Amino acid sequence: MESFEIKFDESLAYPVFHVKGYYSDHTGAQVAEKANQLLRGGKVRLIIDFTECFSINSPGIASLMDLGLIVTDDFKGRLILTGLNTLCLKVLNIAGIIPFIESTPTIPEAIKQLETK
Amino acid sequence: MSLEVDVTSDLQAPIKSFRIFALEQIIRDGSSSDILNTLEKQQQCEDDDECKLLFVHAIAAVKQRLNLTEKVNFSIDAEAFPQRFVAASVNERLEILFNLPAALIAPLSKWAPDLLEKESNPTVAATIIKIFARRWPKDRVNDITAKLLSESLSIRLAVLEVLIQISPKSLEKFLPKLLISDDPRIRALAIRGLIELDPDEAIAHLDFLLASPERHHKLAAIRNSFFFPFNCAREPILKFLALEKDPDLIEKAGCLFEVNADPEAPFRLADIAQNSLSQKAVLIQNILQNSLNIIQKTGILGDKFEVFQNDFQSRIIKKKVVAFVQEILSKWGMPELEADVELNAVVLQAVQRKDVREAFQQALIWEISDKIKDKIRQYLQPDKPEEVPSIEKNLSWDNLSNEERVRRIAAIDLPSQAENITLLESLSTSDNTPGDLRATAIRASIRLQIRTLGSICERLINSPDVNLASAALEYLGFFDPEKLFHLIGKFLQSPLPRLRMTALRVLQKLDPAQAISNLKAMFFSNNQIKKDNAFSLMVYFDFALIREMLCHFLESNNENKYLDAALCYFQANPDFDNLFILYKIQQNLLGDAAEKVQRVRIKTIEHLQNLGKIEASRISLLEEEFSEKWKKEQEKKKEAIPDYSVKKLFPELPSLISQSAVAILNEFSLRYGIMLPIIFSLGIALFLGMNFLGEGKKAPVKPKGEELLPVETSVSGLVNEVFERGCSAAIQTEKKGKFLVIAKHGEFSEIKPGEKYTFTILPMRKTPDGVIVAYLQKLEK
Structure with a gap:
C-alpha cells in the first residue's frame, strides 16, 4: 500500500485534516470515517489541507467526490480543500471536483471564506 | 484553474449540459463579482428555456452572497412543508430547497416523491431529486428512475447522477437510450453507471466516446475516466x-x-x-x-525504483533497436533496395554495435523467411562474404569512388567529429553532389540531428531524382512534418515504395487516427494486395494500437503467410498484453499453425520472465487464467448481445472494420487529395518483395461465425427506427427478416419510421440474433 499519513487538528476555528503522502482510496476512507463523526456531531464545515500531499489518484478523487456530496448534500455543510499543488489542482478541475468542492491556497483563506460566506 | 475560468468557458459551451453544470456550480458556490458579470453577459446570449431559468437563479444566488440583495430567511415547519412548498412560486420553491437546513432533509424526504410528481418546473424537479437523493424513500426509487427519459435535460442529468450513487442497477433498461444521447455528459454519466453492471462494455463505450470527432464528447469522457x-x-x-x-x-x-x-x-x-x-x-x-x-x-516499487528506471531506459533503447531491425528486414524485402549501397552500409555500420547484433540474432528466431534469415547471418558473420560489401576506411576522401563515399557517409552514426557535420552540410547543400551521395548525406544529417537543411529539402522534395526526393521528404518528415501536410497526397501517389513509405510515416505522425483508419481499411479489404500492403506498413505503427485488429484479421484470414508475418510482429514487440491475444489466435487454429502460435506465446512468456515482468509463480497459473477468460468470452458470444452494448447501439462500428474501406478511403482521399485506386495500390511492390511473409498456404482454422456474400440485392420493408442522424436504420421485411442498413452519408435523415421503402443493399453479416447488417447502395420510396 502507498504511504500516507493523516493528522487531525481541532485547534482552529474549523476542523482541519492534514494529509501527507498519497491520497488514495485508503486515505479517503480514513478521512471519510473521521469526517462522518464530525458531521454527525454538528461540525459541518471542514477543511482538508493537501500541502504535504503530492498526488490524488483516481479512487482518491472518487472518495473526495463522495465526501463532498455527503458534506454539502446530506449535511448542508461546506468542505474546502487547501494547499493543493499544481498537479492536484489540475486533476481535480479536470474531474469536475473543483468547483463542486471549493478550494483556497491556504488554511487562513479557507477559514476566512467559511466565515464570510 | 479557478471557478471563474471554468465557468466562463462552460457557460459559453455549445453543449447544453455543460452550461447547466456550470450554472448549478454557480448556484451552489458562485460568489465573485467577476462571475456575476459573466453571468449577466452570457444571460443575454442564452436561448434555452431551462438554462434561462437557471441563469435567473444563479444571478440571484451570487448577488445574495455578495450582499447585493437581502438573504431570505426561512423557518420551515416540517408538517406544513408540502403545502407551503406547493403554494410557493417557482423562484420561492428553489429558494426553499437551496436554503433547507440539513437537519430537515431526513424528516422531509418522505414528501419528496410526491413533490417531484406534482412538480411542473424542470429546474425545481431536478433540485428536488438532488437535495433528497440520499434520503429518498427506498420503496419510491422508481419515481426517480421514471424521470430518466424526461424531456428536461436538467432532470435527466440529476436522475443519472443520483442513480449512479444510490441504485446503478435500476439504470440497466434505460442505458440503451442514454448511451446514444447526443449530449456528451449524459452519455458519459451513463457509461459510469454501466461500469457497475458490465465493466467490459463500459470500457468499450468510453473508448468509443473518446474516439468521437466532437471535442466536448472527448472532454466528457476524459472527465469521467477519473471515476473509472x-x-x-x-x-x-x-x-x-x-x-x-x-x-x-x-x-x-x-x-x-x-x-x-x-x-x-x-x-x-x-x-x-x-x-x-x-x-x-x-x-x-x-x-x-x-x-x-x-x-x-x-x-x-519499494527500494527498486532505481533498478526500474535503469531497466526502463535500457528497454527503450532496445525497443528502438528492434524497430530498426524490423525496418531493415522490411527494406530487404523490397526489390529496389535489395542491393542498395547505402542500406548495406547502414547495416554494416549498425552491426558493429552489440545491441544491434543481439537484435538481429533475436530476429533469427522470429517466424521470417529463410532467405531473410540467411541475409541476417551474412551480416552477423565475423568474416563477411563477398556479397556484403565492406566500408573503405583507410583511403582519403578525395581518393574514394562515389560508391565508397556513399558507404562512408552512410556509416556515420554519431556526431563524434565536427568535420562530419561540415561535410554533411556541404554535400547536402551543393547541387554538384551526385544525387545518391546527396541523398545519403541528407539521411545521415537526420541521424546526426543537423537541423539546418530545411529550406534546401523543401526544394529537393520536388527533385526528379526519387532517391533524393525521398531523402528530402524523410528529412522534412522528421524535423518539420507540418510543412508536408498539404503535400502528403502527392507523395502517397508515388510509384516508388520508398517514397510512399516515407509519406505514410509522416502521415502516421501528422494524423495517427487517420493513418490507423487507413491501415484498418487495407487490412479488412477484400483485395489481397491491400491486405498484403497493410502488413508491410505495420512496422511504422505503435503495435499496442493495432494488435487487437491483427487478431480480428487472423480470425478470417488464415493464410500461413499472414500468420507468420503477424507472429513476427508479436515477437518483435513482446508485451504481457500480447499473451491473451496470442492465446485467442491459437484457439482459432489447428495443427501446426496452432503449435506455431503456442511457440511464440511460450517464447514471449520466457522473454517477459527474463525481464522480470512475470513472476515464475504466475506462469503456471496463466494457462488456466487465459482458458477461463477465453471460455467466458465464448459464452458471452453465445449470449444475446445486451441492448446497451456498443455493438448493438453503434452497429456500424465493428462491422465498419471489414466493410468501411471505401468510406474511410473516400474521406481520406478528400482530405489528402489522393485517388482511391492509388491508395489501394500502395506498397504493392514493397509487399511483393516482402519475403518474410512466406508462402500463401492456408492454416487450418476452426469454424467461425456467419458472414454473408456481399452481393447487391434489393429488399422492401418497413422502417422501424432511424439511428445516428440518419446513418443507419432498422428495417423489417415480410419474408427476408430484419435488416440493419447502414448509410454512409446519412441518407436516412429524411425517411420516416413506419413507412415502406425499397433498399438496394450490400449484405455483409448476420448477427447472432438473425439481423442482417448491410450497406445501403440505393434508396427508393
Whole structure:
C-alpha cells in the first residue's frame, strides 16, 4: 500500500485534516470515517489541507467526490480543500471536483471564506 | 484553474449540459463579482428555456452572497412543508430547497416523491431529486428512475447522477437510450453507471466516446475516466493519447497517468512519444516524466525504483533497436533496395554495435523467411562474404569512388567529429553532389540531428531524382512534418515504395487516427494486395494500437503467410498484453499453425520472465487464467448481445472494420487529395518483395461465425427506427427478416419510421440474433 499519513487538528476555528503522502482510496476512507463523526456531531464545515500531499489518484478523487456530496448534500455543510499543488489542482478541475468542492491556497483563506460566506 | 475560468468557458459551451453544470456550480458556490458579470453577459446570449431559468437563479444566488440583495430567511415547519412548498412560486420553491437546513432533509424526504410528481418546473424537479437523493424513500426509487427519459435535460442529468450513487442497477433498461444521447455528459454519466453492471462494455463505450470527432464528447469522457477504476480507464486513455492531436486534451487525459502509479505506463508513453510529432512528443514526454515521478513518490516499487528506471531506459533503447531491425528486414524485402549501397552500409555500420547484433540474432528466431534469415547471418558473420560489401576506411576522401563515399557517409552514426557535420552540410547543400551521395548525406544529417537543411529539402522534395526526393521528404518528415501536410497526397501517389513509405510515416505522425483508419481499411479489404500492403506498413505503427485488429484479421484470414508475418510482429514487440491475444489466435487454429502460435506465446512468456515482468509463480497459473477468460468470452458470444452494448447501439462500428474501406478511403482521399485506386495500390511492390511473409498456404482454422456474400440485392420493408442522424436504420421485411442498413452519408435523415421503402443493399453479416447488417447502395420510396 502507498504511504500516507493523516493528522487531525481541532485547534482552529474549523476542523482541519492534514494529509501527507498519497491520497488514495485508503486515505479517503480514513478521512471519510473521521469526517462522518464530525458531521454527525454538528461540525459541518471542514477543511482538508493537501500541502504535504503530492498526488490524488483516481479512487482518491472518487472518495473526495463522495465526501463532498455527503458534506454539502446530506449535511448542508461546506468542505474546502487547501494547499493543493499544481498537479492536484489540475486533476481535480479536470474531474469536475473543483468547483463542486471549493478550494483556497491556504488554511487562513479557507477559514476566512467559511466565515464570510 | 479557478471557478471563474471554468465557468466562463462552460457557460459559453455549445453543449447544453455543460452550461447547466456550470450554472448549478454557480448556484451552489458562485460568489465573485467577476462571475456575476459573466453571468449577466452570457444571460443575454442564452436561448434555452431551462438554462434561462437557471441563469435567473444563479444571478440571484451570487448577488445574495455578495450582499447585493437581502438573504431570505426561512423557518420551515416540517408538517406544513408540502403545502407551503406547493403554494410557493417557482423562484420561492428553489429558494426553499437551496436554503433547507440539513437537519430537515431526513424528516422531509418522505414528501419528496410526491413533490417531484406534482412538480411542473424542470429546474425545481431536478433540485428536488438532488437535495433528497440520499434520503429518498427506498420503496419510491422508481419515481426517480421514471424521470430518466424526461424531456428536461436538467432532470435527466440529476436522475443519472443520483442513480449512479444510490441504485446503478435500476439504470440497466434505460442505458440503451442514454448511451446514444447526443449530449456528451449524459452519455458519459451513463457509461459510469454501466461500469457497475458490465465493466467490459463500459470500457468499450468510453473508448468509443473518446474516439468521437466532437471535442466536448472527448472532454466528457476524459472527465469521467477519473471515476473509472484505473485499470479500466488506462487502455482507452493510452489509445486516446496515441491518436489525439489537441494539446489541451492530451494534457488533460495524460493526468490520469500523473496521479495513478502504474509501472507499465512509462513504456507505453515512450512508444507514443516516439511516434508523435515534436510538439506532441514534448507533451507526452512530460506526462511520462510525471508518471515516473508518481511511481517513485508512492513507493510502490519499494527500494527498486532505481533498478526500474535503469531497466526502463535500457528497454527503450532496445525497443528502438528492434524497430530498426524490423525496418531493415522490411527494406530487404523490397526489390529496389535489395542491393542498395547505402542500406548495406547502414547495416554494416549498425552491426558493429552489440545491441544491434543481439537484435538481429533475436530476429533469427522470429517466424521470417529463410532467405531473410540467411541475409541476417551474412551480416552477423565475423568474416563477411563477398556479397556484403565492406566500408573503405583507410583511403582519403578525395581518393574514394562515389560508391565508397556513399558507404562512408552512410556509416556515420554519431556526431563524434565536427568535420562530419561540415561535410554533411556541404554535400547536402551543393547541387554538384551526385544525387545518391546527396541523398545519403541528407539521411545521415537526420541521424546526426543537423537541423539546418530545411529550406534546401523543401526544394529537393520536388527533385526528379526519387532517391533524393525521398531523402528530402524523410528529412522534412522528421524535423518539420507540418510543412508536408498539404503535400502528403502527392507523395502517397508515388510509384516508388520508398517514397510512399516515407509519406505514410509522416502521415502516421501528422494524423495517427487517420493513418490507423487507413491501415484498418487495407487490412479488412477484400483485395489481397491491400491486405498484403497493410502488413508491410505495420512496422511504422505503435503495435499496442493495432494488435487487437491483427487478431480480428487472423480470425478470417488464415493464410500461413499472414500468420507468420503477424507472429513476427508479436515477437518483435513482446508485451504481457500480447499473451491473451496470442492465446485467442491459437484457439482459432489447428495443427501446426496452432503449435506455431503456442511457440511464440511460450517464447514471449520466457522473454517477459527474463525481464522480470512475470513472476515464475504466475506462469503456471496463466494457462488456466487465459482458458477461463477465453471460455467466458465464448459464452458471452453465445449470449444475446445486451441492448446497451456498443455493438448493438453503434452497429456500424465493428462491422465498419471489414466493410468501411471505401468510406474511410473516400474521406481520406478528400482530405489528402489522393485517388482511391492509388491508395489501394500502395506498397504493392514493397509487399511483393516482402519475403518474410512466406508462402500463401492456408492454416487450418476452426469454424467461425456467419458472414454473408456481399452481393447487391434489393429488399422492401418497413422502417422501424432511424439511428445516428440518419446513418443507419432498422428495417423489417415480410419474408427476408430484419435488416440493419447502414448509410454512409446519412441518407436516412429524411425517411420516416413506419413507412415502406425499397433498399438496394450490400449484405455483409448476420448477427447472432438473425439481423442482417448491410450497406445501403440505393434508396427508393
